[in-house]
Amino acid sequence: MDGIHDLGGMHGFGRVHLETSEPVFHAEWERRMFGLMMAAFATGIFNVDEFRHAIECMAPAEYLTTSYYEHWLHSLEQVMLEKGEIDRAELEAAWSRAAGEAV
Amino acid sequence: MAGENHTDPPSDVTLRVKALETLLIEKGLVEADTLDAIVDLYEHNIGPQNGARVVARAWRDPDYKKRLLSDATAAIAELGFAGSQGEDMVVVENTPEVHNLLVCTLCSCYPWPVLGLPPVWYKAAPYRARAVSEPRAVLAEFGVVIGEDVEVRVWDSTAELRYMVLPERPSGTDNLNEEQLAALVSRDAMIGTALLKAG
Amino acid sequence: MATLTADKVVSAFTTSGSLRIDSDVVAKFKVGDCVVVRIIHAAGHTRLPRYLRGMHGIVRMDHGVFSLPDSMAHGQGERPQHVYSVRFSASELWGVDASKRDSVHVDLWDDYLDPA
Numbered sequence: 001m002d003g004i005h006d007l008g009g010m011h012g013f014g015r016v017h018l019e020t021s022e023p024v025f026h027a028e029w030e031r032r033m034f035g036l037m038m039a040a041f042a043t044g045i046f047n048v049d050e051f052r053h054a055i056e057c058m059a060p061a062e063y064l065t066t067s068y069y070e071h072w073l074h075s076l077e078q079v080m081l082e083k084g085e086i087d088r089a090e091l092e093a094a095w096s097r098a099a100g101e102a103v
Numbered sequence: 104m105a106g107e108n109h110t111d112p113p114s115d116v117t118l119r120v121k122a123l124e125t126l127l128i129e130k131g132l133v134e135a136d137t138l139d140a141i142v143d144l145y146e147h148n149i150g151p152q153n154g155a156r157v158v159a160r161a162w163r164d165p166d167y168k169k170r171l172l173s174d175a176t177a178a179i180a181e182l183g184f185a186g187s188q189g190e191d192m193v194v195v196e197n198t199p200e201v202h203n204l205l206v207c208t209l210c211s212c213y214p215w216p217v218l219g220l221p222p223v224w225y226k227a228a229p230y231r232a233r234a235v236s237e238p239r240a241v242l243a244e245f246g247v248v249i250g251e252d253v254e255v256r257v258w259d260s261t262a263e264l265r266y267m268v269l270p271e272r273p274s275g276t277d278n279l280n281e282e283q284l285a286a287l288v289s290r291d292a293m294i295g296t297a298l299l300k301a302g
Numbered sequence: 303m304a305t306l307t308a309d310k311v312v313s314a315f316t317t318s319g320s321l322r323i324d325s326d327v328v329a330k331f332k333v334g335d336c337v338v339v340r341i342i343h344a345a346g347h348t349r350l351p352r353y354l355r356g357m358h359g360i361v362r363m364d365h366g367v368f369s370l371p372d373s374m375a376h377g378q379g380e381r382p383q384h385v386y387s388v389r390f391s392a393s394e395l396w397g398v399d400a401s402k403r404d405s406v407h408v409d410l411w412d413d414y415l416d417p418a
Contacts, residue, residue: 008208035138049375094122262409
């Protein structure tokens with residue numbers, strides 16, 4: 001698709017931001033997200049092309065203003081829903097539970 | 104589904120990840136211990152020190168270098184490195200005539216078995232947009248200036264081939280052993296965003 | 303479908319084999335051929351970057367046979383075909399003000415290319 005992810009040659013993004021001594025993961029949630037995606041991928045429920053396409057289908061503004069592992073989160077939610085492994089009601093219930101436990 | 108009133112996801116990404124993890128564990132699709140093991144593997148064990156050993160071996164052993172340039176996957180596996188996001192490797196050599204630079208404009212494809220997980224800058228828009236169209240300007244931001252008589256060759260990893268740059272061996276390193284040579288090799292040099300010095 | 307257990311993690315991620323498909327599908331191109339990138343504007347998944355549409359390049363490597371992402375992403379099968387490294391000069395891609403010496407090498411499937 002002719003999507004926002006297709007960045008080669010585009011202007012306007014400015015300088016490369018370099019971080020000295022960058023850690024592999026910047027937050028615990030990134031660790032969990034990386035492990036979760038890789039473990040889910042190992043089930044064979046979805047392939048890498050489906051995973052990438054789900055990221056490409058993010059709303060352009062959201063794609064550009066969210067971080068890399070947030071893209072992974074969006075995609076894993078989408079592919080799991082599309083494959084019927086989870087449904088929307090279950091996901092929303094899980095959100096409520098997580099929010100409740102966090103208080 | 105028409106007419107459904109969906110709740111928005113929580114704005115706290117930590118909660119959203121936790122919710123998805125809990126759900127997938129409850130469904131029996133993933134296990135918590137598995138996530139821990141995966142994170143440990145990529146945070147502590149797989150990293151650019153692997154690629155540095157490949158480079159050092161190639162610098163010291165001309166026959167290994169030949170194998171590396173003709174069948175990189177097999178040569179890299181000789182040193183014990185293989186697997187996800189490196190199943191089909193291609194190594195490209197920097198020479199006085201050619202300077203190689205790696206990018207994935209469409210996402211973030213990167214040779215995990217030899218370099219570990221990519222840095223944020225490699226996956227972000229500025230590098231992905233500009234590496235193919237103005238590589239020399241991008242290299243200058245890394246402090247790298249390539250002479251006008253050298254070709255800058257950018258590799259856009261659009262397929263499942265994963266690339267690694269074999270940097271030029273710095274002069275003044277003839278007396279160094281493989282371990283000492285490997286210590287000179289930075290991750291950025293194996294992407295093409297750094298040149299190496301004898302240290 | 304098997305759940306990956308923690309004790310299998312290291313071998314699962316460090317021993318995977320080539321993604322090449324064992325198929326004798328004929329390559330449409332060979333190293334040295336001049337090719338032109340097709341103008342394709344499909345709404346589905348592709349690995350053909352926009353900046354290459356209509357551009358002329360030269361086949362520099364034949365990587366062998368792989369599945370096609372455009373079909374794999376949509377449950378339409380592997381459609382195995384050759385993937386090539388194609389070289390594009392910077393001036394072809396970015397115009398007369400671009401470097402006359404630099405190049406971009408991109409991996410492209412048979413379906414993305416026409417003979418030039």
